[in-house]
Amino acid sequence: AQSVTQLGSHVSVSEGALVLLRCNYSSSVPPYLFWYVQYPNQGLQLLLKYTTGATLVKGINGFEAEFKKSETSFHLTKPSAHMSDAAEYFCAVSLSGGYNKLIFGAGTRLAVHP
Amino acid sequence: EAGVVQSPRYKIIEKKQPVAFWCNPISGHNTLYWYRQNLGQGPELLIRYENEEAVDDSQLPKDRFSAERLKGVDSTLKIQPAELGDSAVYLCASSLDLFSVGVYEQYFGPGTRLTVT
Numbered sequence: 275a276q277s278v279t280q281l282g283s284h285v286s287v288s289e290g291a292l293v294l295l296r297c298n299y300s301s302s303v304p305p306y307l308f309w310y311v312q313y314p315n316q317g318l319q320l321l322l323k324y325t326t327g328a329t330l331v332k333g334i335n336g337f338e339a340e341f342k343k344s345e346t347s348f349h350l351t352k353p354s355a356h357m358s359d360a361a362e363y364f365c366a367v368s369l370s371g372g373y374n375k376l377i378f379g380a381g382t383r384l385a386v387h388p
Numbered sequence: 389e390a391g392v393v394q395s396p397r398y399k400i401i402e403k404k405q406p407v408a409f410w411c412n413p414i415s416g417h418n419t420l421y422w423y424r425q426n427l428g429q430g431p432e433l434l435i436r437y438e439n440e441e442a443v444d445d446s447q448l449p450k451d452r453f454s455a456e457r458l459k460g461v462d463s464t465l466k467i468q469p470a471e472l473g474d475s476a477v478y479l480c481a482s483s484l485d486l487f488s489v490g491v492y493e494q495y496f497g498p499g500t501r502l503t504v505t
Binding site: 278283306310315316317318319320323325364366368373374375376378379380381 | 391392397419428429430431432433436443444479481483485488489490491492493494495496497498499
């Protein structure tokens, strides 16, 4: 069965600093991997996804993530944090070859301070 | 283009009372999902519809939860009777799936925050 572990339920960075949100997954078959962002009182929005091909995936708002099979990781990064990046971020996995059933991690709340 | 619409946005009820949530997916989307998001956790799938057919309801507590998607458009999720542990945010999502397998972006609504007292 698949599972997702997000290390750190809360991450705090300074504006302009590097953002690194960690995600490790467990899957018996090649996974599809996703990062979603949730702003207060809003639904989840897809930031980026990895299915096949290039392991470095670029998403919206300057975020990117790298699929590392050997480390079973899909960490999310952004070179320079903005105040508007403060939100909750969810990593999710689904099975390749199956339908789009998403298994979510518990989420990481990102705080950005001046 | 309008997004996924959910109502109500907030609901407070006493335990043992019934409650219903409504979802209107993005126009043309054939697949609809209901998720439950407990405080401090990620969303968990309750039920998935392909058009009007429930194709995955394995996580739906069928003793008290029910759902329907008449005519393959709007959907209603009902809880009867509600328990304290049902307090959560209930999210609806939709996607346009060209095939039964594959990766298609799910678009989420803002959710309904349920508080059971």
